[in-house]
Amino acid sequence: MSNLKYSRQRKAIVDFLESRTDHPTADIVYINMRKEFPKISLGTVYRNLSLLVEIGEAIKVPCSDGAEHFDGCTLKHYHFQCNRCGAVLDLNITDMDSIQDLNKIANVNFGGNIEGNSIFFYGKCPKCAKELKR
Structure with missing residues (x-):
C-alpha cells in the first residue's frame, strides 16, 4: 500500500473492496x-476511499444512479449497469484489442x-433477464 503511514482502517477498506464484485457505494463500505470499527465516521470512509482512488488502489465508478461506486480491481476492465435493479458488474471482455481500437x-x-477510454454498458443483468423471461 504505497508509502503512506499504515492505517488499519484503510487496510480494512482495501480488503473489503477487493473481496467484492458488486462495486459498493461509500455508504455500503461505511456500514460494513x-x-x-464501531467508531469510524462516514467522513473517514470517504477520505480513505478518495485517497485510495488517488493512489491507484481503487477505482471510482460513476453510475447512472447518481452514486459513486468503488471497485477494488484496478486492472483495465469495463463495467455494466442493470437498468432494472441497478447492479454494477464487471464485464469479462476477452477481445480487449477491439475495444482499444476505439x-x-x-x-x-x-x-x-x-x-484511453471509459466505457459503460447498460441493459438487463443475467438475474433480471432471467426473471423477465418467466
Missing part, C-alpha cells in the same frame, strides 16, 4: 466498516491525443 477511431478527426 462499522462492524469492525481510441484510434475516436482520434481520427479529433486533433488532440486520446490516451
Whole structure:
C-alpha cells in the first residue's frame, strides 16, 4: 500500500473492496466498516476511499444512479449497469484489442491525443433477464 503511514482502517477498506464484485457505494463500505470499527465516521470512509482512488488502489465508478461506486480491481476492465435493479458488474471482455481500437477511431478527426477510454454498458443483468423471461 504505497508509502503512506499504515492505517488499519484503510487496510480494512482495501480488503473489503477487493473481496467484492458488486462495486459498493461509500455508504455500503461505511456500514460494513462499522462492524469492525464501531467508531469510524462516514467522513473517514470517504477520505480513505478518495485517497485510495488517488493512489491507484481503487477505482471510482460513476453510475447512472447518481452514486459513486468503488471497485477494488484496478486492472483495465469495463463495467455494466442493470437498468432494472441497478447492479454494477464487471464485464469479462476477452477481445480487449477491439475495444482499444476505439481510441484510434475516436482520434481520427479529433486533433488532440486520446490516451484511453471509459466505457459503460447498460441493459438487463443475467438475474433480471432471467426473471423477465418467466
